[in-house]
Amino acid sequence: MTHVATHFELFNLPLSVDLDVKALDDLHRKLSLETHPDRLTGADARERRIAAEKSASLNEAVKVLRDPVRRAFYVLELKGVKLDTEHAAAALKMPMEFLEEIMERREALDGARQARELSRAQSMAKEIAALKSASLSTAQTALRADDVPTASIALGKVRYYSRFLEEVEAFEEELAAS
Amino acid sequence: MKGFLQIHDPLKPKGHVVGIDLGTTNSLVAAVINGKAECLAADEGDARLLPSVVHYSANGSVIVGKRASELLPQFPTDTIKSVKRFMGKSLGDVETRKLGAYKFLEGKQGVVRFEVAGGQPVTPIEVSGEILRQLKRRGESHFAGKVEQAVITVPAYFDDAQRQATKDAGRLAGLDVLRLLNEPTAAALAYGLDKGVQGLYAVYDLGGGTFDISILELIDGVFQVKSVGGDSALGGDDFDRAIAQKVLDARGIKEPSAQQIATLLQLARAAKERLTDAPQTELVFEGAPFPITRADFDSWIAPLLNKTGVSAKRALKDAGVSVEDVKGVVLVGGSTRVPAVRSYVAQIFDREPLSDIDPDQVVALGAAIQADLLTNEERKDEVLLLDVIPLSLGLETMGGIAEKLIGRNSTIPIAQAQIFTTFQDGQTGMDIHVVQGERELVQDNRSLARFKLSGIPPMAAGMGRVQVTFRVDADGILQVSAKEESTGIEQQITVKPTHGLTDEEMEQMLLDSIDHAEDDMQKRLLAEQRVEAERLLMDGAKQLKENGDLLSTDERREFEAQLTRLSTLAKTETNHEALKAVITDVDGKARPFVEKILDRAIGKAAVGQQIEDF
Structure with missing residues (x-):
């Protein structure tokens, strides 16, 4: 089986949760100038298809690497734990008290949503965002030390928190659209 | 020297390339000529804007542009305007039925089909295809050569179905669509290359039927779109509708006829345009004036503008930037001429917007530049566009x-x-x-x-x-x-x-359009003459009814015979020049009658004036 380049390898960067986003953007621009299909409009269909694929990989990679949360999940994945499906996430043994707590919070959010109380939902979102960034930083520290079990649990929490925040955003969109 | 080389450039075997702005209200075609992007004018005059209006006549001919829009009040269901708003939509979409007095083919799921005079129901793709074909012709008559490749612009906020539909329309018109380019990106490209800007820019694009906001960063030859937002069903048409609705309300008209709506929308549009320079105006509907001040108008459209503000804020947030990071705001689209729009944009971005390239032309110019960048070997290293998808x-x-x-x-x-x-x-x-x-x-x-x-x-x-x-x-x-x-x-x-x-439907349409392409020109010229004949017939009948008493019995019989002759030939004559000759002849014979009518009208006006004077 051929080795598929990791997102880090595509940019010739070391595998790490720490990364200079500005430098990444510059590099992405530079590489795009070489691989974007628009640069090869005179070339044959096969070359252009390859260019489009390369370009797509670069764009996918930069999207993952630019964002500290996605980047942490990706580093964890490269270390062998993939949290990309509900199933995989559920297989993690999340602490019971965490699950109970998040369940309570989601019920409270549902309540706010039904009552169409945006400000209540937003203040909950603020608390969750703080918890999320704390968990992310726990995960990053653990990943730097190669402590995969701790990182998995911390990112498992981040996943739940992200879901929660997405729900608040969906609520905001819903209100804006009506 | 360059022109000579271009002819022999082996990389350009496909004729000339153009950029097309396929707009809701107007469409344009542009090309890079001697290194400079230019909008191409119609061969029949210096108008660059082609009204995006398509008329289907009872005799099966198709008319596009200004002449079609003149026929709109008379044939509201056979004349399709703002077809862009129907692209990629189904009859089930909520907005679809509100957009005009059209007859839709009912009972068929999926794509919208308009029932029009003179043949099979047409889809928005075919209607757009007619507009594109007209622009392609314009390009071909400008270059006196084939135009086969084009960059066509779409609102950044178009979804996948709307993009597919646009690309299909291009294929129907016989164009190889090099790229669908987002309109705000095209505008930024025109500014970027023309004005040499660098840094973070916002493009506020309010057209006839769509609103787009884009945040772009221009660094080192890469134009990177950071975020886009907008509303694919919001534009200047809605301003017209706001005015028309106020008139209907004031007159107590609950169920306006198709003709009333069409007439009123045109009057509203004209009033809106007058308000750009004048603080107040009035529109005359069914004989009675309706005054409008700019302040009235501003308050009617304020809710629409607020919607654009919500989109703009979201786009900034998505780009991860704040208002202060934005170095300039570019205005695009005819609707940004409305003073209230300008001041609203200035207010939300806290700076005066840029509009030194004609907002009607800037998108087409950008499309032409992109078309050139994609095909011109000498320029391809100049700049690269990195665009985004608008919706998850x-x-x-x-x-x-x-x-x-x-x-x-x-x-x-x-x-x-x-x-x-x-x-x-x-x-x-x-x-x-x-x-x-x-x-x-x-x-x-x-x-x-x-x-x-x-x-x-x-x-x-x-x-x-x-x-x-x-x-x-x-x-x-x-x-x-x-x-x-x-x-x-x-x-x-x-x-x-x-x-x-479906692919089969598309294929059939393509076959049909190829069949048509050969005798297209003949058909168009004939169609134009037939419309001319119809108009003359209609005018003649109307004048006979209203002013027939001015003619003697003999004169009247002679005139009626002329009209009958024209009416028959308009249906049977297939040579456009022959038909034109008949029209000229009949029109000439009607001249004495017309003079009498004019005399009478002047007499009446003079009487009117006297009454007013006293």
Whole structure:
């Protein structure tokens, strides 16, 4: 089986949760100038298809690497734990008290949503965002030390928190659209 | 020297390339000529804007542009305007029926079809195809040579179905669509290359029927779109409707006729345009004046402007920037001429917007530049555009939840795969429902396509693993494939069916259009003469009715005979020059009658004046 380049390898960067986003953007621009299909409009269909694929990989990679949360999940994945499906996430043994707590919070959010109380939902979102960034930083520290079990649990929490925040955003969109 | 070389450039075997702004209200074609982008004027005059209006006559001919819009009040259901708002839409879409006094072919699911005079119902793709064909002709008469490749612009906020429809319209018109380019990106390109800007810019694009906001960064030869937002059903047409509605309310007209709506919308539009320079105006509807001040108008459109502000703020947030980071705001689209729009933009961005390139032309100019960059070997290293998809793409998962695979504002081209597992023991198939939009529930998003991956070997729930891959190309068009991992069974589709045309329908249309292409020119000229004849007939009959008493019995008989002759020839004569000769002849013979009518009218006006004077 051929080795598929990791997102880090595509940019010739070391595998790490720490990364200079500005430098990444510059590099992405530079590489795009070489691989974007628009640069090869005179070339044959096969070359252009390859260019489009390369370009797509670069764009996918930069999207993952630019964002500290996605980047942490990706580093964890490269270390062998993939949290990309509900199933995989559920297989993690999340602490019971965490699950109970998040369940309570989601019920409270549902309540706010039904009552169409945006400000209540937003203040909950603020608390969750703080918890999320704390968990992310726990995960990053653990990943730097190669402590995969701790990182998995911390990112498992981040996943739940992200879901929660997405729900608040969906609520905001819903209100804006009506 | 360069012109000579271009002729022999082996990389340019396909004729000239153009950029086309296929607008809701007006369309334009532009090209790079001697290194400079220029909008091409119509051969019949110096008008650059082609009204995006298509008229279908009873005799089967098709008329595009200014002449078609003149026929609109008289033939409101056979004259399609603002067709862009129907692109990629179905009759089920809420907005669709509010857009005009059209007759739709009922009972058929999927794509909208207009019932028009003179033939089969037409789809928005075909109507747009007629506009594109007209612009292609304009290009060809300008270059005195073939035009076969084009960059066509679309609102950044167009979804996949709308993009597909636009690309299909291009194919119907016989154009190889090099790229669908987002309108604000095109505008930024025109500014970027013309004015040499660098840094972070916002493009506020308010056209006839669409609103787009884009945040772009221009660094080192790369134009990178950071985020886009907008509303594909908001524009200057809505300003006209706001005015028209006020008039209807004031007059107590509850159920206006198709003709009343069409007339009123035209009057409203003209009033809106006058208010750009004048603080007040009035429109005269059915004989009675309706005064409008600019302040009235501003207050009527304020809710619409606020909608654009919400989109602008979201786009800034998505780009991860704040208002202070923005170095300039570019205005695009005819509707940005409205003073209230300008001051609103100045207020939300806290700076005076830029509009030194004509906002009507800037998109077409940008498209022409992109077309040149894509085909001109000498220029291809100059600049690269990195665009994004406007709306998230995802799949329906359990419970009707939309799971996003590619988030909005992802740079394209892009591919993304995700694993979905079977949820029942022995499950052998998986329904794949592709949706586009930001909402959490599938039902609130746009349904793009459904297909089924079958042949999964029966196994325990959760063991079957299906990898779904989304690929979005540089035009923003999606392709989806699904693959079961243990068997390698794979299915692939280009997303299309829900609101688009099937491949068979498309093929038939293409065949039809090729058939037509040869005698197209003849047909168009003949069609124009037939319309001219119809007009003369209609005027003649009207004048006979109103002023027939001015003629002696003999004169009247002679005139009626002329009209009958014209009426017959208008249907049977297939040579446009012969028909034109008859029209000129009949028109000449009617001259004494016309003079008498004019005398009478002047007499009446003089009487009117005297009454007023006293």
